[in-house]
């Protein structure tokens with residue numbers, strides 16, 4: 001169980017305090033797939049980065065199985081079983097796809113293991129493992145590899161930030177399998193996409209840094225605007 | 239050959255034992271071992287120090303090793319090596335120099351190389367530089383490489399400075415004829431108060447000649463690196479120069495890429511980026527479980543391709 005308690009995050013912008021997350025309280029139980037949605041700029045990515053330790057909250061606590069992660073570094077959290085697939089993946093000059101997959105698994109993979117991982121995201125291993133993870137790959141390819149790295153970590157808490165952005169979801173064999181096949185594991189996906197929302201167990205809606213609505217999919221989905229998914233029905237844009 | 243020789247050979251030429259085929263191993267200005275074959279002949283020069291390497295036309299999938307070892311402090315070695323590669327060849331030339339200096343006097347090796355590449359030949363040339371030993375004496379390497387490429391030839395030049403070279407000034411001059419392809423990859427690591435300067439002059443003389451120069455440098459400590467390139471397009475040609483530097487500590491990298499399209503048909507591009515190791519790359523690797531140190535090492539290792 002992952003708990004977020006009274007969490008707030010603000011930054012100083014030219015001497016003015018800008019509140020990005022306000023008093024967030026959430027709990028995520030094992031075995032469930034959570035989808036966080038909300039307008040652009042509502043704080044979704046920031047929340048995931050705080051769970052991973054990339055950003056530090058000003059107030060509040062993040063607990064995993066009652067143990068506080070708050071004072072742990074990114075590395076320590078990774079070792080504790082937290083993983084993240086970024087909305088904007090990082091590229092590297094000189095590091096190959098296979099080098100990165102080896103790090104994620106903490107050992108060197110053979111070709112068939114790499115095939116298994118990359119085929120989950122619709123890529124053929126032999127075409128990619130020796131390529132450098134740099135800007136010569138297409139945006140969609142980079143995004144898929146980012147996802148593959150996260151999946152191969154076999155993490156206890158998997159954070160996916162808009163995993164579907166820029167890729168054609170239908171080319172995936174089984175979406176549900178990708179985000180929720182692991183038992184005793186917490187999966188949190190940030191998404192605007194109806195398809196992803198439809199496979200959620202629970203949905204959390206953020207607006208201007210606050211949780212405005214959360215609960216089982218069956219309850220929350222009907223409240224959401226059918227088109228945007230990022231806001232409640234009847235609400236005006238912005 | 240003693241332990242130091244073996245260590246140097248392994249570092250600069252990936253050799254664990256005497257190679258097969260043609261080779262010339264030079265140590266402290268003298269020949270340690272040599273083998274000449276019918277296809278790749280190695281002939282010592284008569285009037286000066288060095289060798290002529292003659293590769294017969296049509297020789298394919300063969301390699302020649304010509305490593306140089308220097309283990310004496312205060313020794314200055316100057317050598318002239320000339321390569322004559324026939325037409326339609328496909329060969330790999332592995333050069334490289336390792337200096338071990340445990341003394342307080344400077345050791346220096348200057349290799350002056352010329353390459354005459356025949357029509358439609360493909361040559362891969364790998365040159366690794368390495369220094370070891372903790373004497374005060376410097377380990378200095380100042381190579382000059384001149385490459386003359388005939389029609390349709392291709393040269394893939396990999397130049398690596400692994401570590402331990404106190405000072406280097408390396409100059410490379412290339413002339414390309416019609417339909418030639420030149421690909422230069424340079425990876426240099428400097429630490430402490432080391433200095434490395436590389437200079438390239440590439441003349442795209444032939445129609446449809448093409449060159450790509452990619453320099454990756456990592457500078458640590460107080461070291462300084464300079465990258466100077468001059469690509470001149472005198473015909474319908476294409477040139478791309480890229481210089482990327484990662485700085486650590488108080489190091490500096492200076493990049494001066496010059497491109498000069500003397501022909502309107504020439505298309506020349508240069509890109510240069512110098513800066514700290516990218517924070518987001520370090521963070522990404524940390525999210526995969528590496529420590530900050532491990533992440534930095536991994537990024538540098540990949541970037542330098544060592």
Ligand SMILES: Nc1ncnc2c1ncn2[C@@H]1O[C@H](COP(=O)(O)OP(=O)(O)OP(=O)(O)O)[C@@H](O)[C@H]1O
Pocket residue numbers: 011013018020038039040041042043044045046047087
């Ligand atoms: N370091 C920072 N300095 C200033 N503003 C920041 C900083 N980090 C985040 N923000 C702001 O916080 C808000 C939330 O950003 P965040 O990236 O979390 O949004 P998001 O919900 O993921 O949006 P999107 O759907 O566009 O990805 C944005 O307005 C953003 O500009």
Ligand SMILES: [Mg+2]
Pocket residue numbers: 044045046087161
């Ligand atoms: Mg976001």
